[in-house]
Amino acid sequence: MMNRHIRLLAALLLVSVAGAQAATPGETDFVLASQQQPVGPASIKPNPYTPGMPWLEVGVRSQSLVYYDARGVARAHYQISTARNGVGERENSYQTPRGWHRVCERIGDGIEPGTIIYRRQVTPWKYTPQLHQEYPDKDWILTRILWLCGMEPGKNQGGEVDSYDRAIYLHGAGEHVAFGTPTSRGCVRMRNEDIIELFAQTSNGLDVLINENL
Template identity: 50%
Template sequence: MSERRILIDVPTQTLTLSAGTRVLARYPVSTGRNGVGERNGSGCTPRGLHRVRARIGEGCAPGTVFRGRRPTGEICDAALRAAHPGRDWITTRILWLTGCEPGRNRGGEVDTLRRYIYIHGTPSSEPLGEPRSHGCIRMHDAALIALFDQTPVGTPVEIRG
C-alpha cells in the first residue's frame, strides 16, 4: 500500500487523507483565525511540509478533554461547554505536528512542534469550514477518530495556504 499523506488546504478549510493517488477521506476543518503564518505567538496555522510527531489519546472516550496533551478526566458536553464558554477545547485525540523545513516551520521562532500545533478534536457544536482556531487544525471528534486510526507516526502532512 502507498504511504498515507495528509493535505490541509487552508483556503477551502479541508483535510484530505490519501494513499498514493487515491483519496481515502476528505473532512471539513477549522484552521487559524489569524490566517497562515509560522511565527511563534502569531495564532496562525503554519504552512509547508510537516510530519505527525506523536499520536495522543488512543483509546480515550470521544469528547475526552485534554490540557497540556493530558486527559483532564472531563468529557466535553453541553453542560461543561456552558460552564466554560471561552475555553479552547482540545478533545478526543491529538496528532502533534513537527515541521520538516528548517527556517520555515522548523527551528527558532517558526518551530511547529514548539508552537504545539496539532490536528485535534473539537465539539460538534463548533463550526468547521471557517478559520476559528488559535493555529491548530480542528476536526469534529468522530472524523478525528477515523483519521487517527489511519495515521501512524511519521505520516507526512502538507499545509497549503
C-alpha cells in the same frame, strides 16, 4: 417507388450490421464510449515529499483535509477549521503554519469521544455544550491529538517558527465549532468522529502538507 425505398433501406441496414460485425471488441467499445459523457479517472495525487508513502493535505481556503494512500488515491475527506488569524508560523501568532510537516506524536488512543486533553494529558473529564457555555473562551482539545513537527528549517522548524514547540495539532473539537470556517488558535480542528477515524488509519511519520492555496 415504395419497393425501391424498402430495398434501399434494407441495403443500408445490411451495411450497418456488416460494419458492426467487422469491428473488433476494442473498436466497438471505443465507439460506444465516444457516445457517452466522458468520465475522468479517479483523482490521483501521489506524495510529492516522500514518494510512495501516504500523506495528508490540509486546505486552508477550502477548510478541508484529504487523506491519500500510498498510491495517491484520496481515501477520506474531512471538513476542518484552521486558525481564525489566518496563516503564519511565528510563535504566539495564533496562526496555522504552512508547508510540510510530519506527525511526530499521537495522543489519546482508545479514549472515549469528547474526552478533554489538557496540556497533552488525558483527563477524566468530558466536554459538554454546558461546559463550553461556562467557559466560552476555552480552546477545547478533545478525543485525539496528532502532534505536528515542521519539516522546513527556517519556515516551520526551529527558532520562533517551530510548529512542534508551538504545539500545532490536528485534534478533536466540540460541537460549538463552526467547521468549514477558520476558528482555531492555530491548530487544525476536526470533528471528534473524524479525528478518531483518521487516527486509526495513520501513524507517526505521516507527511502532512498545510496548503494555504487549496
